[in-house]
Amino acid sequence: MALCVAGLLSAGGASAPAAAYDQLVEKHTFEMPSLTTVGGKTIKQVRIGWEAYGKLAPNKDNVILVAHYFSGDSHAAGKYKAEDAAPGYWDAIIGPGKPLDTDKYYIISSDTLVNLSVKNPTVVTTGPATVDPDTGKPYGMSFPIVTIRDFVNVQKALLQSLGITRLEAVAGGSMGSFQAIEWSVAYPDMVKRVIAVIPAGEADAWTNGWLDIWASPIRLDPNWNHGDYYGKVEPLAGLTLALRIVTLHAQSPLRIDKAFDRKWAKEDANPLDSLDNRYAVSAALDTAAAARAKVSDANHFLYLVRANELWVAGHGKTLEEGLKQVKAPMLILPAKNDMLLLPDMARQVRDLVQADGGKVEYQEIVGEWGHLDGIVNIAQVGDKIRSFLAK
């Protein structure tokens, strides 16, 4: 059970298709000398990781960009080594003959700034845990606050470095959908289509209330030390609780109840006898979150939360104003039982874009995984994605 939930955090295992993307995947690093953030700060020597599936056409007009979710990274399809336990998280729809067809498209996926899994050797990112070239020490809380638009701007620089000026589509789930939507708002002439899975057009008050709760256990952990913990004991307990909240939030009762029911964590440890005796669900979430915390960084978590809190399409005053910039047709794919980004949030984007004359297709992913249906059950909307790309 613990492994099952842990697998979900790295998301992919549960839905591993019979035929994974058939080429071994290589991680590349893109470096830009300087990025000016939306907040007006400068970050030097920005480095992010990226990988690609398929072949770039000679005229570079067959590119689809895939952006990752909150706790994810650029590993969207395939395996690095044949013996890898699972392929990338959207392998079910990326590959030869699949909806994101690698026989036809060149699919690029990149790590974001302040990526959570900074200690994962296959992730390349720049954030508070990165050494500031000016001081020779990790940035910590001196790292500038970054936004979804900043993530997009780094992707744009990456594409520019490859000579790519036009995208057949930008696709992403959850925080990846924010980037996909922001691409079409910020650079409408570069984006032909948007595929927004388990999306939201902005972080509303409800979402922001929860995001701040996600972050709060880190601040409560004395080892956090106002972000100054590099080279010292890290705030693992706070980070683990933060990740536990995210993990449960991203699922739904339908699946969790089936998996755990009212089982105790240990057969001979009745929760009636001691507060230390727990239910299986809590112990499993804890185990999964603790494993995840080991490759994550607490300050990156805080910066990632803030990037999400700041999310409103276009980064202007209102969502309505932002979505007015969208020219590309959108495919919106919420998960029916999502408890994190509710389908209402997807419908809001659909309705606003349609009200402004934009083209929107909409289909709900039906499943028992909650928010995670956007990953686990993505194959369910494969045909919809295929036909959307063919238009």
Place this chain on the structure above:
Amino acid sequence: MALCVAGLLSAGGASAPAAAYDQLVEKHTFEMPSLTTVGGKTIKQVRIGWEAYGKLAPNKDNVILVAHYFSGDSHAAGKYKAEDAAPGYWDAIIGPGKPLDTDKYYIISSDTLVNLSVKNPTVVTTGPATVDPDTGKPYGMSFPIVTIRDFVNVQKALLQSLGITRLEAVAGGSMGSFQAIEWSVAYPDMVKRVIAVIPAGEADAWTNGWLDIWASPIRLDPNWNHGDYYGKVEPLAGLTLALRIVTLHAQSPLRIDKAFDRKWAKEDANPLDSLDNRYAVSAALDTAAAARAKVSDANHFLYLVRANELWVAGHGKTLEEGLKQVKAPMLILPAKNDMLLLPDMARQVRDLVQADGGKVEYQEIVGEWGHLDGIVNIAQVGDKIRSFLAK
């Protein structure tokens, strides 16, 4: 805004009706020399507070028992003093001529064991913060784990002390509904009707996952000190975060978004500029939770969470088995937009009782407050309650 949410935690202000219960209310204390818990432990000198509205009939056959929710207490109607800011939380349905008609019924409401608001002078409870008569020191973590059935057994002893052997109804919201259901399972011959508002028949894995998350910030706070903090600095930061999670969980996006939108906590403190600059929703939740934490006890919170985790009707192996004991007709009133105890949980109780030949009436409370609609919008189902009691 902060006050608005704070008011909601003590629940009642927002729905205060024009005509409150018209008599001043007095808090009584019931003491029993000893309670043997479901877990087989003994608690000496158990004291709980209670209050009553209406008049006890000479033959004592007009009694309705009201049980309170997680963060609530026995103050269900009326005011202690004319100048009180708000009446009790269900004043909208308790009073002369109201659905729980004090011209007809004698309505008793009691504080539970391990009540959260142990520092509130109008709450009387027994729990970890209580002085153990055997040691002269607060129990702390040596206090026995208690269950919903234990809450019910204390209420039963209270009624016995008043010579009451039969209840026209037991009513309660949320954790109060657990007590109402447990009454009809444990003592089917004493209970004529059950009114279960925003209810669940058991704490399923999903709910238990969340309950454990609610409790975890307290354990993360170094001042918690494994429950040994009496006479020292108390774990207020952990308790405040715990209460913040509960507060948001008990509401819904519909209301939270209207109240806060994407407003900043301070007009000149842009969240883009510093991680210390927050959104209004988070600051307001924090303020409300901090105020609430001042009258609460962290260990009581942990024990209350455990009582809720242990909740399954009848405290046997399965919910099905427990609900088979129910003889009383049930009125089940979930809140349509509840994000904490989902309407599915209420439907599960309805379906199981009906499948077993029991009588169930069901109506959803429609509103924007989420779980709190069971308090704020209780008047909406007033007529349903009235007609249910008349049958």
